[in-house]
Amino acid sequence: MVAASGLLLAAQPATTDTHRFTEVRNGIFLAQTTAPVFNSNALVIINDDDVVLVDSHVTPSKARDLIASVRTLTSNQITAVINSHHHWDHAHGNQEFTDIPIIGHEFTYEKLATAPLDEPTYTRGVVGNQARLERMQEEIADATDATEQARRQADYDLFAAHVQDFDEIAPVPPSVTMSDRMTLYRGNREIQILFLGRAHTGGDVAVYFPDDGVVFTGDMALNGPSFLGDGFVDEWPQTLENLKALDFDVFVPGHGPPVTDLSRIDVVQDYYRDLWRETETKYREGVSVEEASRTIDLTSHTGIPIRNVGVDPLTVGRIYQRLENPD
Numbered sequence: 001m002v003a004a005s006g007l008l009l010a011a012q013p014a015t016t017d018t019h020r021f022t023e024v025r026n027g028i029f030l031a032q033t034t035a036p037v038f039n040s041n042a043l044v045i046i047n048d049d050d051v052v053l054v055d056s057h058v059t060p061s062k063a064r065d066l067i068a069s070v071r072t073l074t075s076n077q078i079t080a081v082i083n084s085h086h087h088w089d090h091a092h093g094n095q096e097f098t099d100i101p102i103i104g105h106e107f108t109y110e111k112l113a114t115a116p117l118d119e120p121t122y123t124r125g126v127v128g129n130q131a132r133l134e135r136m137q138e139e140i141a142d143a144t145d146a147t148e149q150a151r152r153q154a155d156y157d158l159f160a161a162h163v164q165d166f167d168e169i170a171p172v173p174p175s176v177t178m179s180d181r182m183t184l185y186r187g188n189r190e191i192q193i194l195f196l197g198r199a200h201t202g203g204d205v206a207v208y209f210p211d212d213g214v215v216f217t218g219d220m221a222l223n224g225p226s227f228l229g230d231g232f233v234d235e236w237p238q239t240l241e242n243l244k245a246l247d248f249d250v251f252v253p254g255h256g257p258p259v260t261d262l263s264r265i266d267v268v269q270d271y272y273r274d275l276w277r278e279t280e281t282k283y284r285e286g287v288s289v290e291e292a293s294r295t296i297d298l299t300s301h302t303g304i305p306i307r308n309v310g311v312d313p314l315t316v317g318r319i320y321q322r323l324e325n326p327d
């Protein structure tokens with residue numbers, strides 16, 4: 001059982017120039033960058049004598065900001081980083097931590113040690129950055145008054161600097177791998193790193209704090225559906241079932257604020273089950289990815305909420321791929 005669950009957040013968020021820290025419970029902080037650019041959550045675990053991080057942010061630059069910001073919270077040294085999964089927005093700050101163990105699933109190692117900059121998820125991100133830069137340039141040109149134009153220019157400069165930061169990315173894989181579970185004992189704290197099954201990727205790990213009733217889920221469990229382009233939608237509901245078997249009353253997702261309404265997990269499980277079933281039906285009928293993505297109707301899932309008929313073609317393509325090559 002978990003005590004004192006009435007008090008979700010132990011304190012008001014602390015902020016630095018670059019980060020907002022929200023104490024979830026007992027020295028476990030959600031760290032989020034304040035810049036309006038796409039980045040993932042990190043978890044900062046302040047133990048009696050050290051600090052353990054989960055996820056290293058989207059670029060080395062953002063990782064350095066995180067390290068500097070952690071120093072304002074504690075003088076304890078960061079002694080390990082855990083990768084929740086291999087995706088670029090969570091792991092491309094790894095190169096700032098090569099002097100300490102970086103812990104991840106074997107699958108995460110495989111992905112980050114082979115050709116991470118050729119991963120479709122990453123290359124789409126890079127293309128998306130360029131498209132956004134062009135859009136922002138057009139918006140600057142379209143501004144009707146000087147103040148607005150200056151504001152848009154400032155937004156552009158900030159985003160352009162972030163995109164520039166991608167140039168120094170040299171991905172680093174975990175230096176310590178695990179397959180099913182690993183436990184870190186730090187002072188009075190027990191940190192369980194658990195592979196609960198395939199989900200958002202083939203190697204998602206949950207980081208579980210059994211004494212605090214907290215789990216960091218990365219992108220395996222968000223407040224709603226996750227990006228599904230690398231996902232195992234057929235196995236994901238069972239993985240979430242395994243997650244629910246842990247004793248916790250708050251989870252910290254890879255994006256967004258902590259989630260205390262655990263029924264969100266059930267809502268997403270139901271959605272994934274139906275998504276898989278409906279897409280498999282289209283596949284068996286020989287319907288093309290394009291047509292299936294236009295016609296699959298999941299609008300009954302009002303809790304997500306799904307408002308329109310249709311599913312992202314990337315998702316349908318990924319499910320077709322799983323059906324063609326089940327492994």
Ligand SMILES: [Zn+2]
Pocket residue numbers: 085087200219227
């Ligand atoms: Zn991800």
